Amino acid sequence: MIELPTDPDAAVSDLKDGSTVLIGGFGEAGLPFALVDALLRCDAGDLTVVNNNAGNGDTGLAALLGAGRVRKIICSYPRQVDSWIFDGLYRSGKIELELVPQGTLAERIRAGGAGIGAFYTPTGAGTPLAAGKEVRTIEGRQYVLEYPIHGDVALIRAHLADGMGNLVYRKTGRNFGPVMATAATTTIVEVDRIVAIGSLDPEIVVTPGIFVDRVVVAERRSVKESLGASA
Amino acid sequence: MIELPTDPDAAVSDLKDGSTVLIGGFGEAGLPFALVDALLRCDAGDLTVVNNNAGNGDTGLAALLGAGRVRKIICSYPRQVDSWIFDGLYRSGKIELELVPQGTLAERIRAGGAGIGAFYTPTGAGTPLAAGKEVRTIEGRQYVLEYPIHGDVALIRAHLADGMGNLVYRKTGRNFGPVMATAATTTIVEVDRIVAIGSLDPEIVVTPGIFVDRVVVAERRSVKESLGASA
Amino acid sequence: MSAYLTRSEMAQMVARDIPAGSYVNLGIGQPTLVSDYLTADQHVVLHTENGMLGMGPQAEGDEVDPDLVNAGKIAVTELPGAAYFHHADSFAIMRGGHLDICVMGAFQVSAGGDLANWHTGEPGAIPAVGGAMDLAAGAKEVFVMMTLFTKDGTPKLVPKCTYPLTGVGCVSRVYTERAVFHLTPDGISVKETFGTSIDELAESLDVAVVA
Amino acid sequence: MSAYLTRSEMAQMVARDIPAGSYVNLGIGQPTLVSDYLTADQHVVLHTENGMLGMGPQAEGDEVDPDLVNAGKIAVTELPGAAYFHHADSFAIMRGGHLDICVMGAFQVSAGGDLANWHTGEPGAIPAVGGAMDLAAGAKEVFVMMTLFTKDGTPKLVPKCTYPLTGVGCVSRVYTERAVFHLTPDGISVKETFGTSIDELAESLDVAVVA
Numbered sequence: 001m002i003e004l005p006t007d008p009d010a011a012v013s014d015l016k017d018g019s020t021v022l023i024g025g026f027g028e029a030g031l032p033f034a035l036v037d038a039l040l041r042c043d044a045g046d047l048t049v050v051n052n053n054a055g056n057g058d059t060g061l062a063a064l065l066g067a068g069r070v071r072k073i074i075c076s077y078p079r080q081v082d083s084w085i086f087d088g089l090y091r092s093g094k095i096e097l098e099l100v101p102q103g104t105l106a107e108r109i110r111a112g113g114a115g116i117g118a119f120y121t122p123t124g125a126g127t128p129l130a131a132g133k134e135v136r137t138i139e140g141r142q143y144v145l146e147y148p149i150h151g152d153v154a155l156i157r158a159h160l161a162d163g164m165g166n167l168v169y170r171k172t173g174r175n176f177g178p179v180m181a182t183a184a185t186t187t188i189v190e191v192d193r194i195v196a197i198g199s200l201d202p203e204i205v206v207t208p209g210i211f212v213d214r215v216v217v218a219e220r221r222s223v224k225e226s227l228g229a230s231a
Numbered sequence: 232m233i234e235l236p237t238d239p240d241a242a243v244s245d246l247k248d249g250s251t252v253l254i255g256g257f258g259e260a261g262l263p264f265a266l267v268d269a270l271l272r273c274d275a276g277d278l279t280v281v282n283n284n285a286g287n288g289d290t291g292l293a294a295l296l297g298a299g300r301v302r303k304i305i306c307s308y309p310r311q312v313d314s315w316i317f318d319g320l321y322r323s324g325k326i327e328l329e330l331v332p333q334g335t336l337a338e339r340i341r342a343g344g345a346g347i348g349a350f351y352t353p354t355g356a357g358t359p360l361a362a363g364k365e366v367r368t369i370e371g372r373q374y375v376l377e378y379p380i381h382g383d384v385a386l387i388r389a390h391l392a393d394g395m396g397n398l399v400y401r402k403t404g405r406n407f408g409p410v411m412a413t414a415a416t417t418t419i420v421e422v423d424r425i426v427a428i429g430s431l432d433p434e435i436v437v438t439p440g441i442f443v444d445r446v447v448v449a450e451r452r453s454v455k456e457s458l459g460a461s462a
Numbered sequence: 463m464s465a466y467l468t469r470s471e472m473a474q475m476v477a478r479d480i481p482a483g484s485y486v487n488l489g490i491g492q493p494t495l496v497s498d499y500l501t502a503d504q505h506v507v508l509h510t511e512n513g514m515l516g517m518g519p520q521a522e523g524d525e526v527d528p529d530l531v532n533a534g535k536i537a538v539t540e541l542p543g544a545a546y547f548h549h550a551d552s553f554a555i556m557r558g559g560h561l562d563i564c565v566m567g568a569f570q571v572s573a574g575g576d577l578a579n580w581h582t583g584e585p586g587a588i589p590a591v592g593g594a595m596d597l598a599a600g601a602k603e604v605f606v607m608m609t610l611f612t613k614d615g616t617p618k619l620v621p622k623c624t625y626p627l628t629g630v631g632c633v634s635r636v637y638t639e640r641a642v643f644h645l646t647p648d649g650i651s652v653k654e655t656f657g658t659s660i661d662e663l664a665e666s667l668d669v670a671v672v673a
Numbered sequence: 674m675s676a677y678l679t680r681s682e683m684a685q686m687v688a689r690d691i692p693a694g695s696y697v698n699l700g701i702g703q704p705t706l707v708s709d710y711l712t713a714d715q716h717v718v719l720h721t722e723n724g725m726l727g728m729g730p731q732a733e734g735d736e737v738d739p740d741l742v743n744a745g746k747i748a749v750t751e752l753p754g755a756a757y758f759h760h761a762d763s764f765a766i767m768r769g770g771h772l773d774i775c776v777m778g779a780f781q782v783s784a785g786g787d788l789a790n791w792h793t794g795e796p797g798a799i800p801a802v803g804g805a806m807d808l809a810a811g812a813k814e815v816f817v818m819m820t821l822f823t824k825d826g827t828p829k830l831v832p833k834c835t836y837p838l839t840g841v842g843c844v845s846r847v848y849t850e851r852a853v854f855h856l857t858p859d860g861i862s863v864k865e866t867f868g869t870s871i872d873e874l875a876e877s878l879d880v881a882v883v884a
Binding site: 116162202203209 | 482485515
């Protein structure tokens with residue numbers, strides 16, 4: 001049964017120091033703005049964050065990094081035009097980076113949720129990102145052994161949730177949400193709206209409620225509005 | 232771009248001896264009746280068949296086995312009350328059986344479609360089905376190394392296809408269809424109806440058209456009707 | 463109680479012990495009976511391996527839809543809030559440890575929680591495993607429902623399984639007609655007895671049991 | 674032709690060479706231009722790594738939806754027949770060999786088809802790989818669009834990459850402002866030249882090229 005916290009702050013209030021936090025989104029699409037802002041307001045530190053990127057501008061995930069709350073980030077693409085906060089921390093050795101090819105990142109999270117102990121992927125074989133990793137030749141091709149990623153908490157954004165926690169997403173906002181939801185001990189979701197049980201067609205549910213622990217309603221905000229609100 | 236063969240026989244007419252054929256369905260649900268019947272009418276033999284079961288009664292997959300066209304079957308649950316054709320062949324050593332736990336079967340097919348070279352699963356560790364397989368302890372738990380399954384052809388049933396080959400399924404008829412569609416060189420689908428491009432909501436597509444090669448319309452038949460028609 | 467439990471009473475005991483809000487998979491055969499005794503208050507969500515959460519009771523009459531069946535291929539219904547998914551996703555739910563409880567039958571269970579329920583190992587027997595090994599490996603807790611003895615009186619709760627294993631150290635509870643057993647790292651604890659006593663059980667079994 | 678190609682003309686060449694009905698991924702940056710020259714007759718379906726097939730042109734005005742972006746996080750549109758899926762499924766499409774062609778930029782390509790396009794390897798450079806290695810490992814064919822020389826005149830089509838690799842032996846074609854190269858097991862074949870000759874190319878490169 002899902003919990004329905006009153007607001008994003010209540011949803012993340014029990015987050016512990018040293019947690020691994022999976023954060024959905026690909027750029028702005030699917031980013032759980034409200035939950036990330038709430039994460040910034042709570043006091044958990046020494047976090048490991050898993051996200052495709054490493055924050056943009058001065059708000060949200062970037063602000064969390066800037067506040068010194070993140071020990072390590074696991075991502076595929078930290079370098080962006082406005083990733084100055086990460087850039088500074090990385091150059092001064094104040095944050096650990098585990099760089100993972102994007103598909104390997106998604107697959108490691110899926111493996112975490114699906115109980116797979118490890119898998120061999122061709123991605124990255126023969127490149128510096130395979131350095132130190134076990135490599136095996138299967139049917140004449142080189143594969144790299146990769147291990148699952150588990151989160152203590154996943155923070156994701158979906159479009160609608162029903163009272164069972166079943167989720168549907170919007171367009172490319174879906175991205176990492178469905179796999180992250182499966183791979184965390186506690187999955188916290190912000191949605192545009194909660195609908196009655198029975199009002200989502202069982203054929204179109206993307207994330208079944210079994211993967212969802214808490215749902216909060218949070219209005220969609222664009223990055224620009226977010227920047228304005230925090231400036 | 233997908234092909235639209237005129238009938239199930241045309242759809243499977245180029246199947247070659249020695250092919251590996253992935254056949255969807257869990258019992259009757261999702262079973263591509265018309266394509267399996269067409270398979271029976273074509274002359275390809277020495278087949279390896281991948282299906283959850285090993286045929287029921289005297290028709291469909293069971294008839295294909297009975298006709299001596301299948302060299303090997305890869306499945307999780309061959310033994311059923313009406314699997315007498317398989318039972319006889321197996322007991323007389325006329326068919327090879329590779330028995331795979333159902334989740335490992337699904338995951339091996341997914342791995343085949345997803346380009347994963349091999350994966351470690353906890354399922355079956357410490358049991359006779361792990362005999363002869365590589366076992367590895369990861370984080371204190373035993374895992375068995377399993378390899379992907381690829382098909383030359385997948386025969387599956389879906390509910391609707393659009394002109395791009397995008398598919399939606401019906402209820403538990405979905406089962407192995409979506410993973411089998413990804414894992415075969417040629418994926419052939421029978422559907423209740425073909426609808427116009429643009430009439431399936433992109434949010435609810437289960438199998439994107441990239442995985443689909445041929446679509447034929449075939450009316451749903453129950454096993455009983457099938458038995459009657461063939462008797 | 464003065465008599466051994468019937469199958470239905472065993473199912474009732476299992477149903478009673480499932481915590482509210484659990485996600486549960488009921489194996490084919492006898493465990494299916496458990497669903498008859500789950501109450502609406504329990505808000506238990508049933509998973510079926512062939513791709514569904516929110517499975518409802520067996521379908522009757524016009525409800526029968528050949529595309530909507532359970533793991534035993536029996537026509538069932540869907541409840542509000544159900545969801546369908548494909549087989550790889552369904553077994554990811556199982557293998558990934560997302561089911562709170564699964565209930566299965568067994569040929570044998572060992573004191574250490576090993577489960578044997580897929581193969582008698584007899585020559586000529588046709589092996590069939592289905593989803594049993596995935597459930598054994600994946601569910602947070604595995605409950606077994608079985609008779610405590612075979613028809614010829616041999617105990618099925620044993621020091622070590624002689625039948626081929628389904629899973630290692632996975633069973634946490636065994637519901638039988640004579641008692642409910644909890645398998646713990648400290649040994650086998652008898653929680654309730656029906657028509658027998660702990661002493662009688664201790665005498666008839668080759669494994670140590672405590673209250 | 675008498676002049677080197679512009680970027681747009683290079684994109685046009687790539688578009689021309691994509692077979693009808695192909696499923697294609699266009700990398701961020703310059704390869705995105707290719708979509709401007711694909712014709713409706715080609716029925717090319719565009720994949721974007723962040724979870725979509727059937728991607729349409731860049732969104733304008735009211736079409737802009739922050740939930741609908743491409744791999745470069747630019748707002749795009751959806752075409753009829755599109756489909757959305759999650760990241761693991763999207764990269765299963767890539768890794769599983771289902772894309773016919775991907776088009777990427779490069780720092781260097783080796784004669785053997787090795788690709789270097791994710792990291793300069795310079796001290797202090799912040800590494801970022803995104804989906805480049807997945808595309809390199811997974812697409813049936815990898816086309817590269819790049820200038821043939823760096824700004825200081827060093828060739829980018831090289832005997833062996835000195836930059837960190839993205840993928841090994843994956844590139845099949847290189848589209849440059851001066852020529853289109855096909856990389857084959859028998860060597861590098863020059864298919865077309867623009868404002869130069871095969872002899873001039875052969876002289877300026879450290880790799881052998883043939884007509």
